[in-house]
Amino acid sequence: MSSSDRVVVVGGGVSGLACAHRLHKAGVPFTLLEAADAPGGRVRTDHYNGFLLDRGFQVLLTAYPEAGRLLNYKKLSLRKFRSGALIRWGGGFHRLVDPWRDPFKALPTLFSPIGTFRDKLKIAKLRSNVKSKSLFNIFNAEDQTTIAELKSYQFSPEIINQFFRPFFGGVFLDRDLLTSSRMFNFVFQMFSRGHVTLPREGIGQIANQLASRLPRDRIRLGCRVQKIQENVVHLEDGSEISSRGIVIAAGGEATARLLGRPFDSHQRRQVACLYFRAPKSPLNEPYLVLNGESHGPVNNLCVPSLVSPDYAPQGQHLISTSVLQDCMDDNLESKVVAQMQEWYGSQVEEWEHLRTYHIAEALPNQASGVPPSFTQGKINSHVYLCGDFCMQGSLNAAMYSGRLAAEELSEDLSATIS
Numbered sequence: 010m011s012s013s014d015r016v017v018v019v020g021g022g023v024s025g026l027a028c029a030h031r032l033h034k035a036g037v038p039f040t041l042l043e044a045a046d047a048p049g050g051r052v053r054t055d056h057y058n059g060f061l062l063d064r065g066f067q068v069l070l071t072a073y074p075e076a077g078r079l080l081n082y083k084k085l086s087l088r089k090f091r092s093g094a095l096i097r098w099g100g101g102f103h104r105l106v107d108p109w110r111d112p113f114k115a116l117p118t119l120f121s122p123i124g125t126f127r128d129k130l131k132i133a134k135l136r137s138n139v140k141s142k143s144l145f146n147i148f149n150a151e152d153q154t155t156i157a158e159l160k161s162y163q164f165s166p167e168i169i170n171q172f173f174r175p176f177f178g179g180v181f182l183d184r185d186l187l188t189s190s191r192m193f194n195f196v197f198q199m200f201s202r203g204h205v206t207l208p209r210e211g212i213g214q215i216a217n218q219l220a221s222r223l224p225r226d227r228i229r230l231g232c233r234v235q236k237i238q239e240n241v242v243h244l245e246d247g248s249e250i251s252s253r254g255i256v257i258a259a260g261g262e263a264t265a266r267l268l269g270r271p272f273d274s275h276q277r278r279q280v281a282c283l284y285f286r287a288p289k290s291p292l293n294e295p296y297l298v299l300n301g302e303s304h305g306p307v308n309n310l311c312v313p314s315l316v317s318p319d320y321a322p323q324g325q326h327l328i329s330t331s332v333l334q335d336c337m338d339d340n341l342e343s344k345v346v347a348q349m350q351e352w353y354g355s356q357v358e359e360w361e362h363l364r365t366y367h368i369a370e371a372l373p374n375q376a377s378g379v380p381p382s383f384t385q386g387k388i389n390s391h392v393y394l395c396g397d398f399c400m401q402g403s404l405n406a407a408m409y410s411g412r413l414a415a416e417e418l419s420e421d422l423s424a425t426i427s
């Protein structure tokens with residue numbers, strides 16, 4: 010057994026990296042063990058024939074407070090989506106624009122067939138209610154489902170189905186909108202306060218930036234932890250590390266396995282992301298496209314190469330389509346192509362399928378009344394937990410959770426020494 014005066018962090022997703030970063034800043038020696046061949050967990054980008062394929066479509070909201078503190082946005086070279094969305098409905102596409110961001114484009118959207126005129130005024134009311142709230146108030150407000158929250162504003166069924174359902178259904182991977190209204194209000198505030206972005210060279214740059222701040226010899230890749238007994242970490246290769254403290258930052262199912270607890274599919278949300286290459290973009294501007302109709306597997310679509318040209322080789326475009334769990338089946342690719350032909354016509358014949366990512370554990374189930382799967386922080390005298398399954402499903406929460414675990418552990422260690 011290698012005896013160690015180090016803390017062991019299990020998992021190199023953004024929560025484990027944020028935790029390690031905080032330990033490093035506090036001068037606490039650590040070793041981060043990551044099972045995969047690179048850090049990042051759910052935040053990775055693959056290079057494929059000149060394309061950048063994020064492992065599932067996700068975005069960084071610049072208003073995230075913890076991410077804003079931790080990341081160097083300038084170095085990530087963030088590229089913005091246009092605010093608002095294009096909504097597929099009634100056989101056409103309709104723009105819904107945020108009037109505070111894009112006043113010139115907003116006026117026609119007030120009269121677009123998406124929802125009623127009153128709905129658009131209510132969106133403004135919701136925005137002003139939510140925008141000024143403190144995060145404390147948001148997360149301590151009475152909890153109900155997102156759909157109940159929207160109904161309390163008396164939004165029409167049309168705007169709920171055409172806009173809120175695909176938009177927030179895509180964010181929470183939950184088209185039923187059973188997600189907690191606290192999470193809805195938090196995310197709505199983040200959308201209202203900042204920009205929706207992608208790092209120029211892919212979402213994985215977020216994890217790469219965090220990893221680059223840690224001493225290289227403190228990160229061990231391809232190291233799967235098999236079990237944890239008291240202060241000893243047992244690796245799959247048979248070796249053992251004794252530690253001064255262990256932080257498990259391993260995601261939902263893996264954390265449950267290491268703790269010997271049950272974990273089932275109701276605790277997580279899954280998504281599939283299908284990528285296509287195309288000689289021509291189906292959009293002119295970097296909007297998110299939402300499926301406001303009740304048929305077709307694709308919930309949302311975007312063209313990452315319009316947001317950042319680095320996502321595709323010159324003269325080509327990358328198209329990203331997301332399918333939520335209720336619409337997944339064996340013939341997904343052909344159903345997605347059929348839907349795209351209905352939306353964009355014959356140009357889709359020139360699209361070529363690049364890759365499909367099925368992400369079984371994309372987000373925790375954040376339904377109203379469902380507590381996080383795990384307790385944040387210290388759970389016994391050796392083990393601390395962090396990650397989005399201890400808090401909420403977002404990059405921001407994963408980073409915050411990692412930092413909190415590191416701070417709690419550092420304090421405990423200094424209390425032991427003194």
Ligand SMILES: Cc1cc2nc3c(=O)[nH]c(=O)nc-3n(C[C@H](O)[C@H](O)[C@H](O)COP(=O)(O)OP(=O)(O)OC[C@H]3O[C@@H](n4cnc5c(N)ncnc54)[C@H](O)[C@@H]3O)c2cc1C
Nearest residue numbers: 020022023024044050051065067068234260263396397404
């Ligand atoms: C498709 C998709 C879309 C998303 N969209 C957004 C979005 O738009 N905005 C947003 O803010 N968030 C989004 N998220 C959520 C966000 O990515 C996650 O909340 C966050 O990345 C979780 O980080 P984590 O460190 O908690 O977990 P993970 O990223 O799951 O990290 C866990 C790590 O532990 C490692 N590990 C597991 N078991 C072991 C073991 N036994 N030994 C060693 N290592 C182990 C894994 O390999 C992994 O690297 C999205 C996620 C996905 C997948």
